[in-house]
Amino acid sequence: MSASRRVAGACGRAALAGSLLWGTVAQAAFELNMTPGATAVSRDVYHLHMTIFWICVAIGVVVFGVMFWSIYHHRKSRGAVPAQFHESTAIEIAWTVVPVMILVGMAIPATRTLVAMEDTSNPDLTVKITGYQWKWRYEYLQDGVSFYSNLKTSAQQMHGEAPKGEHYLLEVDKPLVLPVGKKVRLLTTAADVIHSWWVPALAIKKDAIPGFINEVWTRIDTPGTYRGQCAELCGKDHGFMPIVIVALNDADYAKWLADTKASLAAEADSANRTWDRAELMKKGAEVYQTCAACHQANGEGLPGVFPPLVKGKPFSGSEEMLKPLRERGLLAADNTIAAVSVEQQAAVILKGIPGTAMAAFGPQLGDVEVAALLTYIRNSWGNDLGDVVQPAAIKALR
Incomplete structure (x- = not known):
C-alpha cells in the first residue's frame, strides 16, 4: 500500500471516529437539558427556563461582542487613545435602567409560574x-x-x-x-x-x-x-x-x-387464616428485600454497623452499639448472635431498638408480613429453627 493510501485511510478512520464522538457528545449535551414534562406546570417551568436561558445568551453575545470589538478596534497597535471622561450620567442611567427592565421582564413570567405552582386549592x-x-x-x-x-x-x-x-x-x-x-x-x-x-x-x-x-x-x-x-x-x-x-x-x-x-x-x-410454611417462606423472602439493604441478602449484616441475623455469628462493634443488643438478649456473652425466641425477635421488628438504626416496622408491616418475615429469617442461612409463625400470633403480640 502506498504512503498516500495509508494517509488517506488513517484520515478516513479519524474522520469516522470524530463524527461518532461528536454525535455522542451532541446527544449527551441534548440530554442534559430539562424536559417539558407531562403537566402544564412542568411545561411552564421548561419554557421559563428556556426563555431565561436565551435572554442570558443574548446578554452574553452583546456584552462579549462589544468587549471583543472594543479590544480589537482600540488596540495599541492602531494608535488608539483612550477617552478621558468621569461620572457620565447617561452611562450610569443606562447601566441601571437596562438591567432593571431585563429583570422585570424575567420576573413577570417567573412570578406567574410560581403562583400557579403554589395554588393547591380545589383539588379532585x-x-x-x-x-x-x-x-x-x-x-x-x-x-x-x-x-x-x-x-x-x-x-x-x-x-x-x-x-x-x-x-x-x-x-x-x-x-x-x-x-x-x-x-x-x-x-x-x-x-x-x-x-x-x-x-x-x-x-x-x-x-x-x-x-x-x-x-x-x-x-x-x-x-x-x-x-x-x-x-x-x-x-x-x-x-x-x-x-x-x-x-x-x-x-x-x-x-x-x-x-x-x-x-x-x-x-x-388473610391474617385470620392459617398459613403453611411454603407460603410464609415465599412471602417472607419478598418482605426481606426491605431488610437486605442493611442486613445483606445472605443475612450476614455489616461488621460494626448492622448485626447478622444468623445464630452463632460473631458481631463486633462499639459498646454503645452492643449494649442494646445484649439488653434484649440478642447477643450472647461471647458477642455472637443468640438464638432468641419468636417473641423477642418479633418485638425487635415491631418496636425497633431505640438509639440504633433499627427502626420500628410495626406501623409499616402487617401481621402477615411480620409473620412471614420471622418464618423466613428463622429458617434461612442455616438458622433452621423450624418455626412457622402465624399472623394470628403477631396480632396477639401487638
Missing part, C-alpha cells in the same frame, strides 16, 4: 406522602387506601451478582397511581429524617420534613409511567428510595382503586 384528590428510611407511604385520604412503596431492585443486582434491569434502582413494588386530568394535592411529611419527593417530569421537588406538612399539586395530562427519587441525603441507602407514578385514565383508575380496596381487604382477612 388528596394524597398524603410520608417518607421513611427508605420507602414511601401513600395515603389516599378520600378513599381510605394506604400502602407502602418499596424498592423492587433485588440485592443481587445491587451487588453485581445479577444483570441490572432497564429501571435499575428506579422500580418499586407498588407505584403511586393517579388519574389523568385531575388536580391532585400532595401532602408531604416524614417519619424519621428529612426526605425530598422529586419527580422531574411533573416539575415537583418538595421536602418531606418530620413534624411538618408541605403541600404541592399536579395535574398529569398523559397516561404513562413517571419516575423520580428522594432528592435529600437521608442516610446510607439514600439512593435506594425511588418514586414511580403510574397515570391512568378515569376508567382504568377506577378499576385500579376498586381492585386495590379489594386486595387490602383480602390481605386484612
